[in-house]
Amino acid sequence: MDFATFLIQLLNAVQYGLLLFLIAGGLTLILGIMGIINLAHGSFYMVGAYLAWSLSMHLGSLWLAIPAGIVLSVILGLLLEWLLIRRLYRLGHLQQVLLTYGLILIVEELRSIIWGDDVHGVPMPELLSASIPLTDTLAYPVYRLWISAVCVVFALLLYVLIQRTRLGMMIRAGASNREMVQSLGIDIDLLYRFVFALGVALAALAGMIAAPVSSVFPAMGNQVLIVCFAVVVIGGIGSVKGALVGALLIGLVDTFGKVTELPIGGLRFLPELAGMSVYLLMAVVLLWRPAGLFGKSS
Amino acid sequence: MQDNQNIEERKMQNRKRRELLIGASALAGASLLSPIARAQSAKLRVGLMLPYTGTYAQLGAAIENGFRLALDQSGGKFGGREVEFFKVDDESEPSKATDNANRLITRDKVDVLVGSVHSGVAIGMLKVAKESGTLMLIPNAGADAATGALCTPNVFRTSFSNWQPVHPLGKVMVDRGHKKAVFITWKYAAGEESLASFKEGYAAAGATVVKELFVPFPNVEFQALLTEIAAIKPDAVACFFAGGGAVKFVKDYAAAGLKDKVPLYGSGFLTEGVLSAQGDAAEGLVTTLHYADSLDNPRNKAFRAAYGKAYKTEPDVYSMQGYDTGLLLAQALGKVKGDIGNQKAVIAAMEGALIDSPRGQWKMSKAHNPIQDIYLRRVEKGDNKVIGVAWKALEDPARGCRM
Numbered sequence: 291m292d293f294a295t296f297l298i299q300l301l302n303a304v305q306y307g308l309l310l311f312l313i314a315g316g317l318t319l320i321l322g323i324m325g326i327i328n329l330a331h332g333s334f335y336m337v338g339a340y341l342a343w344s345l346s347m348h349l350g351s352l353w354l355a356i357p358a359g360i361v362l363s364v365i366l367g368l369l370l371e372w373l374l375i376r377r378l379y380r381l382g383h384l385q386q387v388l389l390t391y392g393l394i395l396i397v398e399e400l401r402s403i404i405w406g407d408d409v410h411g412v413p414m415p416e417l418l419s420a421s422i423p424l425t426d427t428l429a430y431p432v433y434r435l436w437i438s439a440v441c442v443v444f445a446l447l448l449y450v451l452i453q454r455t456r457l458g459m460m461i462r463a464g465a466s467n468r469e470m471v472q473s474l475g476i477d478i479d480l481l482y483r484f485v486f487a488l489g490v491a492l493a494a495l496a497g498m499i500a501a502p503v504s505s506v507f508p509a510m511g512n513q514v515l516i517v518c519f520a521v522v523v524i525g526g527i528g529s530v531k532g533a534l535v536g537a538l539l540i541g542l543v544d545t546f547g548k549v550t551e552l553p554i555g556g557l558r559f560l561p562e563l564a565g566m567s568v569y570l571l572m573a574v575v576l577l578w579r580p581a582g583l584f585g586k587s588s
Numbered sequence: 589m590q591d592n593q594n595i596e597e598r599k600m601q602n603r604k605r606r607e608l609l610i611g612a613s614a615l616a617g618a619s620l621l622s623p624i625a626r627a628q629s630a631k632l633r634v635g636l637m638l639p640y641t642g643t644y645a646q647l648g649a650a651i652e653n654g655f656r657l658a659l660d661q662s663g664g665k666f667g668g669r670e671v672e673f674f675k676v677d678d679e680s681e682p683s684k685a686t687d688n689a690n691r692l693i694t695r696d697k698v699d700v701l702v703g704s705v706h707s708g709v710a711i712g713m714l715k716v717a718k719e720s721g722t723l724m725l726i727p728n729a730g731a732d733a734a735t736g737a738l739c740t741p742n743v744f745r746t747s748f749s750n751w752q753p754v755h756p757l758g759k760v761m762v763d764r765g766h767k768k769a770v771f772i773t774w775k776y777a778a779g780e781e782s783l784a785s786f787k788e789g790y791a792a793a794g795a796t797v798v799k800e801l802f803v804p805f806p807n808v809e810f811q812a813l814l815t816e817i818a819a820i821k822p823d824a825v826a827c828f829f830a831g832g833g834a835v836k837f838v839k840d841y842a843a844a845g846l847k848d849k850v851p852l853y854g855s856g857f858l859t860e861g862v863l864s865a866q867g868d869a870a871e872g873l874v875t876t877l878h879y880a881d882s883l884d885n886p887r888n889k890a891f892r893a894a895y896g897k898a899y900k901t902e903p904d905v906y907s908m909q910g911y912d913t914g915l916l917l918a919q920a921l922g923k924v925k926g927d928i929g930n931q932k933a934v935i936a937a938m939e940g941a942l943i944d945s946p947r948g949q950w951k952m953s954k955a956h957n958p959i960q961d962i963y964l965r966r967v968e969k970g971d972n973k974v975i976g977v978a979w980k981a982l983e984d985p986a987r988g989c990r991m
Binding site: 291292295296298303304305306343355383398399402407408409410411413423425426428430431433434503504505506507508509510513544545546548549564565 | 642813832843867
């Protein structure tokens with residue numbers, strides 16, 4: 291692989307990793323702070339994509355669709371938490387898995403009823419539809435650079451929120467000791483509702499901005515969900531910094547795993563193993579750090 | 589005291605034994621009655637095992653719509669018998685295929701099993717149908733083995749084998765001066781079989797595949813491999829993708845600026861049912877397939893009009909395959925006057941059937957796969973226009989079939 295191609299692959303890896311981070315960030319918040327295993331997280335990603343498609347059709351452009359979509363997904367998150375999720379706090383992980391798995395099935399059916407089963411494309415906004423030529427054969431779409439920029443902005447916003455605001459302090463305290471926070475007079479229920487809505491909104495936002503490049507089709511959330519759990523496990527549950535590092539690592543392993551060939555004893559290892567590479571990484575990290583890279587070992 | 593207890597226990601035992609005997613004889617009586625009852629109802633039990641959820645949901649719906657259209661056009665009856673449908677969602681999950689097929693065959697006792705879309709699922713179904721001897725019709729899944737190494741007298745296919753649609757593509761590309769190509773696809777049965785067939789056809793035309801690129805199925809992150817293709821700089825790229833993956837691949841290919849530098853070809857699934865989603869990125873794409881929406885024959889025109897009227901949507905190759913499955917069943921059952929129990933006659937009828945299909949007329953090969961024309965198509969203004977016949981009456985070689 292020549293140096294130019296290597297750099298471009300690095301760019302591909304970072305772009306994929308950043309998008310993964312946006313989705314997994316919400317998942318790790320919900321899991322770390324609320325203790326809820328949310329299997330339906332991939333479904334929220336899919337809902338975001340479908341919202342982008344139908345809203346951009348009705349409102350005329352993706353620029354209008356994204357803010358509208360964010361508002362709708364925050365409302366969806368608040369509703370879901372109030373109706374379903376808050377019953378899970380006192381229950382064990384098995385009940386959480388069962389309920390959120392059921393949620394996946396319900397969301398799939400609702401999606402099929404509301405939007406149908408067809409595959410759809412979302413047109414890129416005119417402003418971002420150009421491609422920057424990098425070599426004489428390859429050009430890099432500006433839109434993908436914009437996706438990465440949005441992910442970086444939201445990563446910074448999350449950092450500021452969690453580490454530098456009062457709200458963030460309450461969230462972090464609530465993760466450590468729910469009862470104590472409650473006895474200090476802070477409404478923990480409202481806090482958890484906000485965190486869940488934030489997680490849903492992040493996943494939906496990722497679906498919305500990725501929709502023009504990923505296209506919109508049934509069950510598109512399933513693959514993403516599995517990889518996101520890998521991100522969360524590698525990074526450490528509850529750690530947003532860990533989610534960022536984990537996502538970037540997975541982006542690198544997935545991208546280079548597909549194109550690198552390691553001749554070992556006459557066998558070509560990758561990319562035959564590309565499908566497994568992410569999980570191999572997870573296994574290696576867990577063997578070294580059982581709580582994940584930045585997880586709290588209890 | 590003891591005696592009283594013993595008497596009570598014995599009374600309980602007797603009661604239980606009596607209840608068991610009554611229950612058992614009731615059950616035996618009921619199971620004796622049900623075959624008698626079924627023969628008298630005379631409804632044909634058709635089991636549909638298709639993906640109703642997941643990435644292939646659109647295809648499952650199209651196939652069922654096509655099948656039902658053929659039934660309607662046959663007066664709502666096959667061989668004079670009304671049809672009762674039993675549907676199972678196979679979720680495109682090969683691991684559940686055996687259980688799902690068994691549910692239709694053993695619990696619902698279907699007379700004919702129709703399915704599936706995913707090749708892995710179809711092979712699982714085929715193994716169950718082979719054991720139970722149930723008649724099975726494959727309306728899409730292209731696994732070569734289904735009419736190859738695993739061919740079975742009671743299994744027929746009305747769609748294509750993975751070998752067929754892509755085989756003529758090699759010669760097409762060589763005729764256009766592309767002698768060094770990269771082939772990219774998903775790493776699963778359909779992708780690998782397409783690659784093998786393409787390599788065969790391409791080598792026969794005097795050219796070589798310089799690199800074979802695989803994406804784990806159903807992964808749709810293509811950026812890394814597109815960068816790789818750009819680095820290799822081949823004359824052209826041939827591929828096999830379908831559904832949502834096809835949309836993403838074509839759009840990613842165009843966005844990476846490769847479309848104008850390295851021409852993209854593929855089997856027709858790349859542009860089937862997904863053209864509106866692909867938009868401008870698909871303009872000019874040349875593909876080969878056993879069907880095209882724009883086929884200019886009276887049968888296709890009538891089919892498209894009737895389908896549009898019934899379902900308010902455009903039919904595609906999957907709808908056409910479902911339609912042909914219905915046509916085949918109608919023809920065969922018509923010949924045996926609805927007696928699907930006489931399997932030898934049904935099989936003979938199907939083997940000799942001439943299907944007047946929207947794709948053109950076709951017959952079954954010895955291995956129970958269609959012998960059909962493969963058309964050359966190019967995307968013009970959001971439509972697959974037929975620009976020629978890439979191969980006339982192409983028959984799958986049915987390697988390993990012993991029938």
